[in-house]
Amino acid sequence: MSDPEGAAGPGDPPARDLAEAGRLLFARECLFFAGATSVEILPPITRPEIAFAGRSNVGKSSLVNAMTGRKTLARVSHTPGRTQQLNFFDLGGHLNIVDMPGYGYAAVSKTKIAEWGVLIESYLRGRTSLQRVYLLVDARHGFKEVDHAQMTAFDRAAASYQVVLTKGDAVKAADRAARVAETEAALAKHPAAYPQVILTSSETGAGIPEMRESVARLLAERGALALKL
Template identity: 60%
Template sequence: MTEPTDTDDFAEAGRKLFAGAADFVWAASRIDNLPPMEGVEIAFAGRSNVGKSSLVNALTGRRTLARTSHTPGRTQELNFFDIGGRLRLVDMPGYGFAAAGKEKVEAWTRLIHAYLRGRANLARVYVLIDARHGLKANDAGVLDGLDTAAVSYQIVLTKADELKGGALERRVGETEEAIRRRPAAFPAVQPTSSRTGLGIPELRASIARLLAERGEAP
């Protein structure tokens, strides 16, 4: 099959990728309970209640593939989803939710860091940032860890529909400037809205392009 070569091709490849089957396949609460490293994985990380599960559902066009909740800290495991037999998508526990209890937060943090450091088939981490608030100190700590581990990541702004006028453009610009010198950061910041669909096709296309770069032609 011919590999996509331009923006339109990747947009169509991304649409087809996420239009197929999407299934929950594994949940891991400990590093010794991870599934075998098979195929290409991408992971979604972010502060608690930033909208990771909602974005997974929006990407796949399913309302309940990933559990969503208005209660921060609901996702307490690494949840693995198979996308059309070609990609594994990992919904990670949110970070920075102190109300969950110090011991539990520390356990989640160790799990997240161990996964990020030791997963050879992890192609990219999409770090979700609430567009209304921008990068915070605990986000910067996660980015520092990804830079140190040389794990490729891209910033995805969630809830972007809630910024009006030129506020979103300014947020994108300041975020791109903040990561400009970070060695593992993908330079482009992607604004999204799970509610309106803003940026969802572009994010699908970005993931399709990543697959092609890893030798997984659609």
């Protein structure tokens, strides 16, 4: 489903320019360059960052791979809880992409969950380069309690975030608009949430151009991206 933010306002670049800028941005080389298990070893701030968060096995790695047009950039696993640190990727020297540890995986020890919580909260509060968190939610199931808890944490940290529905191909076509609408309605209670939702499928490519355009728009609004890359 297309993101309503694609409609250009009076002073905004045309949506087609943003779509092309997003395509060009994510066509650039993307390389892993750092992993952090504590705030003390976070890489220095050098460029704008976006982060991807979500429940374990929600499809974070698959979405990052789809957006960058690569199959193995971010490790995809059918075993929940495999991402156990903040993984940083450099997208063509323009943007850092951060893959965050999945939450809600019961087999992880309470100690490890607490450590991840401290790491993520510290990252959200102290990382001035962080432009937005894309919070991934399985379109088949909608919000779970752990998602609401994570959104409350984002609200407390005043970290801007946008919900992305994954695995949209597994939802009947007739039900997709309603799923997006009910998700957007739930966001009204969360002050740090961006109001529009993007429905995606890493399998079919649905929503991937809209995701790239969303990032391009975000960076252009902050003066961090020239439309002609």
